[in-house]
Amino acid sequence: MSTAPDLQTAAAVINTARAMVDTAIQTLIAKGGPDANQTLAYDIAHVAAAIETSRGLLEYGAKGTVEGNITCAFTADMVHDFISRLIGREKLWGVDPSGLSSAHDFVQTYREPAFLASLADQQGPRHLGDEFEMVQDTFRSFGAKVIAPQAEHVHRHNGDVPEDVIAGLAEIGAFGLSVPVEYDGFSEGGEGEYMASVIATEELTRASLGIGGSLITRPEILTRAL
Structure with missing residues (x-):
C-alpha cells in the first residue's frame, strides 16, 4: 500500500519545531549572543532554515500526492536533523527534546527507506508558468x-x-x-x-x-x- 501524505501533521510538527527554536534563540541571546556561542548559533541557523523551508513546502505539498509526499519526507528529515543536533546539548539549547516526541510516528513513516526509494524515480511537478x-x-x-x-x-x-x-x-x-x-x-x-x-x-x-x-x-x- 502506498503512503499518503499527512500535511496536517507536518504543519503541527513544523510549528512545534519552530517554537523550540524560538526558545533556543532566547537562550542564545541570554548566553551572550552568536559571538560567544558560535556552535549553538550555527546549529540554530541550520535548523531554522530547514524549518522555514518545510513551512514553505506546505503550499507546494497541497498540490498533489507526489508533492505532498516530498513535503512530508523533507519535514521528517528536518526533524531528524534537529534531534541529532539537540541530543546531548539540551542544556546548551535550553529546550526539552521531549517536545519532538509527538513527531516520532511521523518521522518513522516518512523516513522509511522503502518510502524514500519510491520517491527517488519521481520527478516532483514544478507547477511553473x-x-x-x-x-x-x-x-x-x-x-x-x-x-x-x-x-x-x-x-x-x-x-x-x-x-x-x-x-x-x-x-x-x-x-x-x-x-x-x-x-x-x-x-x-x-x-x-x-x-x-x-x-x-x-x-x-x-x-x-x-x-x-x-x-x-x-x-x-x-x-x-x-
Whole structure:
C-alpha cells in the first residue's frame, strides 16, 4: 500500500519545531549572543532554515500526492536533523527534546527507506508558468549542450571556466537576471525575478556546480548588493 501524505501533521510538527527554536534563540541571546556561542548559533541557523523551508513546502505539498509526499519526507528529515543536533546539548539549547516526541510516528513513516526509494524515480511537478518553463528549458538545454561535456575535464584538471561557457551564458542573459531593465538587464522587480534566478541556477547546476550554477550566483550577489 502506498503512503499518503499527512500535511496536517507536518504543519503541527513544523510549528512545534519552530517554537523550540524560538526558545533556543532566547537562550542564545541570554548566553551572550552568536559571538560567544558560535556552535549553538550555527546549529540554530541550520535548523531554522530547514524549518522555514518545510513551512514553505506546505503550499507546494497541497498540490498533489507526489508533492505532498516530498513535503512530508523533507519535514521528517528536518526533524531528524534537529534531534541529532539537540541530543546531548539540551542544556546548551535550553529546550526539552521531549517536545519532538509527538513527531516520532511521523518521522518513522516518512523516513522509511522503502518510502524514500519510491520517491527517488519521481520527478516532483514544478507547477511553473509558461514564462518560467521557457527559462527552465533554455538553461537546461545550454547546460546539457555546452557545460556538461566540459565539466569533468575542468574539475579534474582544475581548469578555468571555458570562454564559450562564459560567452554563451552572457548571450542568453544569465548575468543580467537581477539587473534592472533600465540598465539593459532583465529584472522588472517582484518575486518573479527571484524565481527565474533560482530556476536558472538549478538547471545550470544540473550540468555542473563549478562552471555552471555557481558561476551565475556571483554576479547575482554583486548586483543585489549594489
